[in-house]
Amino acid sequence: NAGVTQTPKFRILKIGQSMTLQCAQDMNHNYMYWYRQDPGMGLKLIYYSVGAGITDKGEVPNGYNVSRSTTEDFPLRLELAAPSQTSVYFCASRDSGYQETQYFGPGTRLLVL
């Protein structure tokens, strides 16, 4: 299994540009999550999904959108990039049940200038 994969690894955007961060998992997990990590701030949940076709907002959803058309994929969309969205973005997935481990992707580093 490849686990959780994310593309791209690094991207520079200009203010106002849009982009999609890709996330895929091959473990047939129902739950998928998007976090952002800023220095000293821990991880903030942006959006999450409990299954294909179902998404919900996390702590910091403003400026982002998601979709979940398949179990495997959970892309994160930035419509109008702002400097405040400069961060490292992590995707994660887990199976149902409280005992299940959450697996993280390697992250996407985004710089908005």
Add this chain to the structure above:
Amino acid sequence: AQSVTQLDSQVPVFEEAPVELRCNYSSSVSVYLFWYVQYPNQGLQLLLKYLSGSTLVESINGFEAEFNKSQTSFHLRKPSVHISDTAEYFCAVLDQGAQKLVFGQGTRLTINP
């Protein structure tokens, strides 16, 4: 809502010294607690977890954590650290209603030779 507090943002120690990383969680009827580790430029990976049963849980690389219900704590310890333990450590609690992890702010462990 569940919350997690990691009391130290940075912990510097010398190699082969013992270390304790502190974590407190908001009280709940039942809790499921996790420690994740993030090595430099990588995603997070599970270190250990408490689900039920024995209050002392161990990882394969010598870390252990003790669930203390009366003090609502889940501190992480290692009797003798190695340079390779340099990383950021995150404590997390499972929000069972929303099936998502709530993370602490993280503790950066720095090992000095």
